[in-house]
Amino acid sequence: MTTSQLTQDQKPRAARREGHPGIALTVIAACQLMVVLDATIVNIALPHIQDALKFSTTDLTWVVSAYTLTFGGMLLLGGRAGDILGRRRVFMTGILLFTAASLLGGLAQEPWQLLAARALQGVGGAIASPTSLALITTTFPEGPERNRAFGVFAAVSAGGGAVGLLAGGMLTDWLDWRWVLFVNVPIGILIAVLTPLYITESKRHPGSFDIAGALTSTFGMVALVYGFIRASEEGWRDSLTLGSFGAAVVLLLAFAIVERRAKDPITPLRMFADRNRSGTYVIMLSLAAAMFGMFFFIVLFVQNVLGYSPIKAGLAFLPVTAAIAVGAGLSQRFLPTLGPKPFMAAGTALAVLGLTWQTFVTPESSYVSGVLGPMLVFGVGMGLNFVTLTVTAVSGVAQHEAGAASGLLNATQQVGGSLGLSILTTVFGSASREEAKQQLPDFMAHASPEQKAAFLKSHELPAPWGHEVLAHGISTAFIPAAAMALLALAVALVVVKVRKSDLEALSGVAGPAGG
Known part of the structure; x- marks a missing residue:
């Protein structure tokens, strides 16, 4: 390839049908929704997957983890690929994969076929997702229009998990x-067809792949997560548990060294020099850790304790989507006036309140008192944070590093x-085992012969003893x-x-929602 050809290829390529920002935003948001909800859409279907493919209970957890770990681990490379090769091109590649x-x-x-496919899904999502956020900066001019696009993107990202639970129950x-x-197949094909028509290609920036x-980073996180899962089953002194944690430390330290020496690192460490941006990453990490656990354990509670069907369990999560949307709308509208800190503080405080409320769940808790109330509080708090964290994290970043920042x-x-x-899950497993030991004498004294025979076969206590064990494990988690x-x-x-200069920097990215 000649220099003139390379220069020409690096220039932005216009969409074939320009002037349709609404369609462009719909395409971007549809991709993000599909990618995000796929982290949870399988949750309600897990018992059916276990029966159909004969998964063990331990291996079944990897149906979720195979996706989220490859997704999270490869996101950094996916964002960098969009900067180097062109965001629209990489976006389409991720969608097709x-x-x-x-x-x-x-x-x-x-x-093994399902686990391999789920891992491959994670790679495809990791390629498409950070590029979709970066495409907003390419497609929409700074100011109110881009702010509204960020708001839609953040709301979709926040609510996608709940939508996935509902969709999973229905399907x-x-x-x-x-x-x-x-x-995902017809939706993905439609997105791939519409992308070159309505989304403009970004300028390509020279660089290399890290x-x-x-x-x-990916294998380090896999080792770390495996260590915790292994500890929940075999204990903290198990050789594989200790070996997994040791491998995680070595790999993650190697990641830090590689990033310091790489010519084009997927994680430019200078991004952490800004305390506000570093703070947003820590807040997102902590809140996401709590949020994933909330969805997982509440699904167990409503189906196994309250006896909800898959569809009813999915419907039970709809209010949290509305709560997230309310919080996101408030932060989007008033962020330019108040700045990010009030929304971060209020949002995280509400998250603490909602999660603390859920520590009081018992087998006697109803949906309203044990699930709906804390979920609404938590949802509003997450909504206040998602828009704020998204806008703050990408503000002040050079255009050629927007993909890496969003990734x-x-x-x-x-x-x-x-x-x-x-x-x-580790805490849940330990608490559940201890509660089961306390419930076992009462079970043996009062259970019917049929219940005892079933226990000897499954090693799981039936209701009401099993409900006590499950609820105690959830509340402790x-x-x-x-x-x-x-x-x-x-x-x-x-x-x-947040200083006055920070507010001025944010105003260009997060202008008034009302325009």
């Missing part, structure tokens, strides 16, 4: 568990969610979740310092 993986997952006949009840994967950084923000959300869920949110609150209050 995600769509193909969804088809393969739906056709899986063996557990599993009405069709089959495979449709939680098949549903493959070593992507691999060390880092998304990575902290996914990696934080995976890590948080593994930690909460929410204690570290609340602690994670409390850490986010401390960072919002102490670390984030």
Whole structure:
């Protein structure tokens, strides 16, 4: 390729049908919704997947983790790829890979086939998601129009998890568990067709790919999460548990060294020099860790304790989507006037309150008192934070690093969610085992012969003893979740310092919502 050809190829390519920002935003938001909800859409279908493919209970957790870990680990490389190769081109590549993986997952006949497809889905999502956020900066001019686009993107990112739970319940009840994967195929194809028509290509920036950084970060997080999951089953002194944690330390230290020496690192460490941006990453990491755990355990509670069907369980999460939208709308409208710190502080405080409330859940808790109330409080708090954190993280970043900045923000959300869920699962497992030991004498004294025979076969206590065990484990797991949110609150209050110049810098990106 000649220099003139390279220069020409680096120039932005216009969309074939310009002047349709609404369609362009719909395409970008549809991609983000599909990618985000796929982290949760399979949750309600997990029992059906286990029966169909004969997963063990331990291996079943990787149906979720295989996606979130590859998604979070490869997001950094995906953002960098968009900067170097062109965001529209990389966006389409990620969508097509995600769509193909969804088809393969739906056709899986063996557990390893589904896990491989889920990991491949994560890679496709990691390529498309950070590029979709960066495309907003390419497609929409600074000011109110870009602010509204950021608001839509953040609301979709925040509410996608709840939408996935509802969609998963409907598809599993009405069709089959495979449709939680098949549903992505027509949507992905439509996005791939519309993208070159309505989205302009970005300018390509010369650079290289930090493959070593992507691999060390991904495998480091896989080792760390595996260590926590292993500890929940085999204990903290188990050799594989200790070995996994040791490997995680080595790999993550190697990642830091690679990033310091790389010519074009996927995570430019200078981004952490700004205390406000660093604070947003810590807040996102902590809140995502708590949020993933909340969705996971509340699904268990409403289905196994309250006895909800998959569809009813999905409907039970709709109010949290509305709460997130309310919080996002408030922050979008008043962010230019008040600045980010009030919304970070108020949002994280509400998250702490909601999660603390959930530590009081018992088998006697109703949906309103044990689920709806704390979810609404938590949802408003997350809504206040998502727009604020998104805008703050990408503000003041050079155009050629917008993909890396947005990729880092998304990575902290996914990696934080995976890590948080593994930690909460460890706490849940320990608390559940202790409660089961306390319930066992009463069970043996009062259970029927049929119940005892079923227990000897499954090693799981039936209701009402099983409900006591599950509820105790869930309530205990929410204690570290609340602690994670409390850490986010401390960072919002102490670390984030907003000056007048910061407000002026934000005004160009987060102009008045009303225009």
